[in-house]
Amino acid sequence: MRYLPNTPDDVRAMLEVIGVRAVEDLLTRIPPKARLSRPLQLPAAMAEPDLLRHLRALAARNADADGYVCFLGGGAYDHHVPAAIDHLIARGEFFTAYTPYQPEASQGTLRTIYEYQTMIAELYGMDVANASIYDGASSLAEAALMAHAVTGRREVVLAAGVHPLYRRVTATYGAGAGLVLREAPAPEGVLDLDAARRLVGPATAALVVQSPNFYGCLEDVAAAAEIAHAADALLVVVSDPVNLGVLEAPGRLGADLVVGEGQGLGVPLSYGGPYLGTFAARQAFVRRLPGRLVGATVDVDGRRGFVLTLQTREQHIRRARATSNICTNVALCALMATIYLALLGKAGLRRVGELSTAKAHYAAARLSEIPGVSLRFAAPFFKEFTLRLPRAPARVVARLARERILGGVPLGAFDRRLRDCLLVAVTEKRTREEIDRFAEALARAVR
């Protein structure tokens, strides 16, 4: 057994030191009636070659974004992941380390988190960012709870364009605190500002908008900020950081809290996780933030060093009165994002955004030329858009899959009113040739 090093001789020698005859003698506190009297009913142990054969067979039954051309989005995107990232995060000193509670032996992790916080705050145009939350949805849920704690108000108004699964997660997290979630409609694909103005009032803790939103449309974040602030509510913006080489930072548009899904920053698709929940805030809220924070300080010799700080907010100190229950976060995914942003840099992130939006606009034009296919919303979009199809989207998607194209996400499961719609995402990786092939295949599939 290659993970269990102690030999029978070792075991004998150790039992002798302990002063018992058998390991069984160490388990006497477990009441006999509570003992499992049979072996666990699990498959027999597999050797490494057999295990790999079995796992490869399972993996082969999934449509991966290498074997298929991927136009899927809806909160996870097939952006290019530079090769260097995986080589670096695979260093055991990073991935086999624990949370950096002993800072002298964890300066590597602490420095990368400090860099990560700096990059996320900079992209979002905010003062501070935390060390990460599990994913975009749980980040939004934490933001809603924080807005409730900060304002003492219970209502959260969410634009209909906020990812429906994020809204669902927010409802789950908010149940205990008695948060009341209200939906502000977006009949034309973007938040109806007049309706939002009517919904946001003295009981509102936060107004939440996502831009680009779930349908791909760009929201008027500055206008939403005015509405929220007029009622002394917070504006929470859900923002995909990979877009922010081209799109304006939510912080410069009036956001008080910015959260998002950082998967696009070099994190693998992995069928939905682990991902990267980003979380940034204005300085005034720094002592109310959920999750870990790394700060710079000095050691006894005056050298620069980094530590986990403001820990009195956290569960291991504050317990029932902590700002959040989060302990384990997604540090390694935050490291992927940090390396991604270091590699892409100022120019590269802009290039990713420009190529993605250029290809998305090219695709939208090509696809909406197909008879019966049209853009569902007229609002400006970025890298993702909603198409109306003349045939059931799930059937269309199945037909496209036969040509090894993942054509988009049918929206009916998320919103009955959009059951004739398909959400299409285009990243910098898609080529003109792939988009043309998609257009031809879609034309056949809806015929």
Added chain:
Amino acid sequence: MPYDLQPTYDRLIFELGSPGRVGYSLPEPDVPVEPALEAIPARYRRATPPALPEVSELDVVRHYSRLSQMNYGVDTHFYPLGSCTMKYNPRVHETAARLPGFARVHPLVPESLAQGVLALMHELAGMLAEIAGMDAVSLQPAAGAQGELAGVLMIRAYHEARGERRTKVLVPDSAHGTNPASTAIAGYQVIEVRSDANGEVDLGDLERHLGPDVAAFMITVPNTLGNFEPRIVEIVELCHSRGVQVYMDGANLNAILGITRPGDLGFDVCHFNLHKTFTTPHGGGGPGAGPVGVKAHLEPFLPVPVVVKRGDRYALDWDRPKSIGKLQAFWGNVGMLVRAYAYILTMGPEGLRRVSEHAVLNANYVLARLAPYYDVAAPGPCMHECVLSARRQKKHGVSAMDIAKRLLDLGFYAPSTYFPLIVEEALMIEPTETESKETLDAFCEAMIRIAREAEETPEVVRAAPVTTPVRRLDQARAAREPDLRWRPPARG
């Protein structure tokens, strides 16, 4: 020996590079760019480019390689961090999780095109249910704390469905901080139950608190002193007799695989930390995975969607009207699930049982060797970890923290310190089963040396560490004047 003898590296990525230097490679546009940018209203476009690094790929690779060398990991150091189960992270799992058929699958592919990963998830849920003696398992929670939240919310939904309004959850004073924190988020008032001197639940105090307004009792088994609660079955029965649900924090599951099962002990809910017992790497703080198992009466409340098997097809079942809802956007930390699945298949039923037996053996060996030199928090035998107290060393002015720092100099990561809270100067040591007798001996020698130093040269222990990239850091300053992001130095 110190791990890194080279002069200390003190750069941040922002302090490297040169304007115009790039570290990326992206294709030239094959479609027009300008019209697309013009289609985006100017006020939505970024006015000032983000101040990101301008560095080459080698700059990046060397910088992060150097930073990695400033860390201790399981790969480089023995990591006896109690309650964290820092066992070896098998490399075949890394290969498996990176197969394109797992790593490159989008969460919203049609279910018919994700049958392999859904099959894996369905099987893994079944295997975890068998290991814990539970009836159903949700793989969705992203970490232990999220599993706790899910579990407590299911208990809440269960009581509400029965028309009962219960407002309190009992948690021992020895519990992990996430227990009260998760419980509070779920909307409950948290009541602390006292532990006795051995870290066992004070039954009298528990009984006093078990009123009709109590929804649940949450307890870690083995407890956070590393001991199996001998009266656990009676405690669970007592709770049930008052209509109280019992939650097991599964952080210490590594001690009992194949030996006893939470479900058989009577627990209604338990969570699993796949990043502890099931070898998925800790990653410097995450990601983890915190599946949650329940008995049949709580199954209707599981988070949606649930992976189900219909005939020979696997599917995500959303049609669960009593569900507590969702915890993360998608289906779980699948990358971690692949690793845990590979681990269970590698070990098999006998192997898993041996994991726990060797974890218990290793912990008791360390306890036996160190008991003459340190106070023991609770009498042995312990389970997978032991808790010592530096009370004796404290008399010489050497604290648990000093001992932890001195270990860093001697080539070991530190045990958990000051936890559980009920033990003065606690040093919580969890060797795990993947460490050999030689490693344990070397660690014990270091601990014995420190005990001697505490008496003879306490200033050496108090001054530690001296071999790490930085020495003791000014925590107070970090909290007083939070510096949470780099800013360019002022020009002048």
